[in-house]
Amino acid sequence: MREAALSLFSRHGYAAVSMRQIAKEVGVQAGALYNYTPDKQTLLFELMRSHMDDLLSARAATGDSGQDAMARLEAFTRFHIHFHSQRPDEVFIAYMELRNLTPENFEVIEGLRRQYENGLEDILSAGQSDGVFAVSDTKIAAMAVIAMLTGVNTWFQEGGRLSLEEVEQIYWDMVRKSVAANP
Amino acid sequence: MREAALSLFSRHGYAAVSMRQIAKEVGVQAGALYNYTPDKQTLLFELMRSHMDDLLSARAATGDSGQDAMARLEAFTRFHIHFHSQRPDEVFIAYMELRNLTPENFEVIEGLRRQYENGLEDILSAGQSDGVFAVSDTKIAAMAVIAMLTGVNTWFQEGGRLSLEEVEQIYWDMVRKSVAANP
Numbered sequence: 251m252r253e254a255a256l257s258l259f260s261r262h263g264y265a266a267v268s269m270r271q272i273a274k275e276v277g278v279q280a281g282a283l284y285n286y287t288p289d290k291q292t293l294l295f296e297l298m299r300s301h302m303d304d305l306l307s308a309r310a311a312t313g314d315s316g317q318d319a320m321a322r323l324e325a326f327t328r329f330h331i332h333f334h335s336q337r338p339d340e341v342f343i344a345y346m347e348l349r350n351l352t353p354e355n356f357e358v359i360e361g362l363r364r365q366y367e368n369g370l371e372d373i374l375s376a377g378q379s380d381g382v383f384a385v386s387d388t389k390i391a392a393m394a395v396i397a398m399l400t401g402v403n404t405w406f407q408e409g410g411r412l413s414l415e416e417v418e419q420i421y422w423d424m425v426r427k428s429v430a431a432n433p
Numbered sequence: 434m435r436e437a438a439l440s441l442f443s444r445h446g447y448a449a450v451s452m453r454q455i456a457k458e459v460g461v462q463a464g465a466l467y468n469y470t471p472d473k474q475t476l477l478f479e480l481m482r483s484h485m486d487d488l489l490s491a492r493a494a495t496g497d498s499g500q501d502a503m504a505r506l507e508a509f510t511r512f513h514i515h516f517h518s519q520r521p522d523e524v525f526i527a528y529m530e531l532r533n534l535t536p537e538n539f540e541v542i543e544g545l546r547r548q549y550e551n552g553l554e555d556i557l558s559a560g561q562s563d564g565v566f567a568v569s570d571t572k573i574a575a576m577a578v579i580a581m582l583t584g585v586n587t588w589f590q591e592g593g594r595l596s597l598e599e600v601e602q603i604y605w606d607m608v609r610k611s612v613a614a615n616p
Contacts, residue, residue: 261532266448345587346529349444390595390603393588394581401580404528412573420573428611 251276251286252300255293260339264294264350294347295355301340302362308333309369319377323429326370327422330399335414341403367392374429384431395425434459434469435483438476443522447477447533477530478538484523485545491516492552502560506612509553510605513582518597524586550575557612567614578608 254275258267269290273280287293312329314322334341344359351359370392377383385391399421406417437458441450452473456463470476495512497505517524527542534542553575560566568574582604589600 262448263446265445346446386603386606387595390600391607393584394604394607397584397587398577398581401576401584404580405576412570417573420569421577423569424574424577424611427613428607430610 251283252293252297256297256339256343259294259297259347260342264290264343264347291350291352291355294343295351295358297340298344298347298351298355298359299362301337301344302359302366305333305366306362309366314373318382319373319380320382320426320430322373323377323383323425324422326373327395327399327425328418330396331402331418331421332414334400334403335406338403341400367396370395377429382431383429385429391429395428398425434466435476435480439480439522439526442477442480442530443525447473447526447530474533474535474538477526478534478542480523481527481530481534481538481542482545484520484527485542485549488516488549489545492549497556501565502556502563503565503609505556506560506566506608507605509556510578510582510608511601513579514585514601514604515597517583517586518589521586524583550579553578560612565614566612568612574612578611581608 251272255267255272258272258275267290269283270280272290272293273283276283287296309326309329312325314325317325348356348359367389371388374383374385374388374391378385378388402417402421406412406414408414412420434455438450438455441454441458450473452466453463455473455476456466459466470479492509492512495508497508500508531539531542550572554571557566557568557571557574561568561571585600585604589595589597591597595603
């Protein structure tokens with residue numbers, strides 16, 4: 251059911267998709283859907299929350315503590331590109347459908363997103379203290395780096411001119427220089 | 434009519450908005466709309482095309498030729514942030530509704546977008562030749578910079594902690610370093 255909703259929301263947009271259409275895609279009667287979710291809003295919220303939960307736990311699983319800030323930033327950069335390139339629909343919806351969340355649900359998703367951004371900001375602050383990074387505002391720098399990296403999703407295609415590993419290397423080179431004290 | 438469509442598309446998404454709703458927002462009968470546009474697809478296409486035309490002509494009006502690559506990159510960076518921050522709805526739709534364009538209309542919009550990206554790529558190539566920039570792939574670097582700068586729209590608010598001028602300065606600092614040979 252989640253896969254059907256994800257696919258329909260990303261193709262047509264949340265507001266244009268009905269529970270009836272989702273049921274049809276799953277291959278059940280519309281009424282049967284309500285055994286699994288109380289309404290379409292909950293379905294959207296669960297999709298976005300599980301995407302953010304997956305992101306945070308996959309990130310936590312890379313376990314970067316103990317390394318220096320430069321190594322942590324490289325790990326973050328490669329992780330972010332890799333994780334997001336595997337989930338184009340989730341990433342698209344996570345950005346596009348924020349406007350369709352209820353205020354309470356929006357707060358939850360924003361909180362998870364802030365948690366992820368704070369993880370990067372911590373790395374930047376650590377590198378700043380060590381003198382290896384020089385950014386004028388760690389919060390803005392974190393958002394700038396994340397926007398740059400997520401942008402890969404708008405153009406990258408498997409089998410194109412560059413492999414994902416080459417793309418990661420190019421972006422890592424730019425990210426490193428953008429925040430480094432002595433690039 | 435365009436303003437009404439822009440506002441409705443950005444709030445609800447193209448697929449969820451009917452010509453009837455647009456007519457209601459404008460304050461005319463649905464039939465009257467067809468005097469101005471043959472259909473909803475044309476309306477979306479015209480919104481996206483005029484956004485790209487405005488972008489390209491505003492950019493051309495800044496006239497950066499004759500300057501060195503570093504000055505041209507700074508002008509591009511400040512222009513991009515400033516232009517896009519004034520048009521959040523257009524920017525949102527330009528990204529989000531690409532999927533809803535017919536293949537022919539998509540080609541036109543993609544062509545205009547490529548033209549804009551090529552403008553930045555030219556600056557990067559010129560700086561590369563002059564030895565002031567060092568990027569491993571000017572095309573990817575151009576898209577990375579644009580994604581980073583457009584990201585300002587996802588968080589910037591007038592009257593917040595930072596003025597737009599301060600934001601421009603922070604991003605210019607990061608963009609400069611990210612591509613510079615000797616940052």
